Amino acid sequence: MNATDLDGYTTPELQKRAFALARDRHDWRFFIDLFRHTPTALEAEDIDPDVSEIGVAIDDLLSIWHEGTKGEWGGAEPLARAAFIDYIQRHGGDGAED
Numbered sequence: 001m002n003a004t005d006l007d008g009y010t011t012p013e014l015q016k017r018a019f020a021l022a023r024d025r026h027d028w029r030f031f032i033d034l035f036r037h038t039p040t041a042l043e044a045e046d047i048d049p050d051v052s053e054i055g056v057a058i059d060d061l062l063s064i065w066h067e068g069t070k071g072e073w074g075g076a077e078p079l080a081r082a083a084f085i086d087y088i089q090r091h092g093g094d095g096a097e098d
Contacts, residue, residue, distance in 0.1 A: 001088065002089070003085055003089060006085045011084075014084035014085060014088070018083070018087045019031075019062070022058075026058070031058060031061050033083075034080065035061065035065050
């Protein structure tokens with residue numbers, strides 16, 4: 001899927017696809033980098049998961065993000081959309097569910 005196709009999706013749809021892909025890949029860095037630009041600017045560097053429990057840590061981080069932002073990107077939405085589109089393009093993304 002190219003950037004033009006992906007740009008037609010809503011931000012929540014892109015988020016769902018990118019988050020599912022990153023979770024499947026256990027890509028902790030994607031979440032940390034993304035959440036550093038959220039309205040609540042999570043102190044992600046303070047969270048250091050054990051590699052064997054990265055899936056649980058990602059779920060915990062998502063919960064913290066959702067609590068702090070109510071799931072809204074605010075002024076960071078254009079950045080988030082670009083990050084989602086880039087991530088889906090680089091790492092596959094067949095529309096996996098959240």
